[in-house]
Amino acid sequence: MGNVFGRKTQPSRITEQDIAVLQLKQQRDKLRQYQKKINLQLEKERQLAKELLKNGKKEKALLLLKKKRYQDQLLDKTENQISNLEQMVQDIEFMQVEMKVVEGLKVGNECLKRMHEIMSIEDVERIMEETQDAVEYQKQIDELLAGTLTQEDDDAILAELRDITEGEALALPEVPSEPIPEVPEAAQAASEREKGTKKGREMLAA
Numbered sequence: 001m002g003n004v005f006g007r008k009t010q011p012s013r014i015t016e017q018d019i020a021v022l023q024l025k026q027q028r029d030k031l032r033q034y035q036k037k038i039n040l041q042l043e044k045e046r047q048l049a050k051e052l053l054k055n056g057k058k059e060k061a062l063l064l065l066k067k068k069r070y071q072d073q074l075l076d077k078t079e080n081q082i083s084n085l086e087q088m089v090q091d092i093e094f095m096q097v098e099m100k101v102v103e104g105l106k107v108g109n110e111c112l113k114r115m116h117e118i119m120s121i122e123d124v125e126r127i128m129e130e131t132q133d134a135v136e137y138q139k140q141i142d143e144l145l146a147g148t149l150t151q152e153d154d155d156a157i158l159a160e161l162r163d164i165t166e167g168e169a170l171a172l173p174e175v176p177s178e179p180i181p182e183v184p185e186a187a188q189a190a191s192e193r194e195k196g197t198k199k200g201r202e203m204l205a206a
Contacts, residue, residue, distance in 0.1 A: 021092050028085040
């Protein structure tokens with residue numbers, strides 16, 4: 001129960017402008033109903049005036065026509081009021097659209113301001129300069145790789161290559177100049193006999 005009564009109600013999406021438009025449309029509809037009612041009554045009175053004239057009751061017919069004339073004027077005023085109401089409804093609805101457009105522009109401007117705070121003009125200029133430096137550096141590398149080296153550059157590269165080669169030659173161990181002594185034949189024969197004996201033992205064990 002506490003959760004039910006303590007639950008917050010959602011804000012209404014109906015604005016004051018919506019209520020005003022609804023009330024204006026209701027007034028317009030009432031005036032249109034009034035128009036229909038008066039038109040039907042005028043048609044009846046017109047037919048009645050014809051009957052009075054046929055029956056020779058001219059005075060009553062004139063009185064009825066005067067009343068009809070007055071109601072015609074009321075209809076004209078009613079039509080003007082309806083036009084004014086419809087114009088007002090259109091103005092309010094158009095104003096609502098303009099308000100939404102303005103609100104959208106406001107949100108967009110706030111977003112642009114935040115983006116400008118994150119990325120200032122100085123940052124953009126710095127990035128552009130770094131990009132230009134990187135492009136120029138890559139261009140220099142491409143030119144070097146494309147064979148645009150001068151004779152001086154070639155000599156410097158060859159000299160560096162010689163230095164690297166000489167340094168590696170100094171780092172290698174020296175090769176012995178004396179010949180490797182040969183194994184005596186008696187020792188080699190003893191080694192072969194020992195291998196044969198070991199193989200025979202392995203076959204007997206199997």
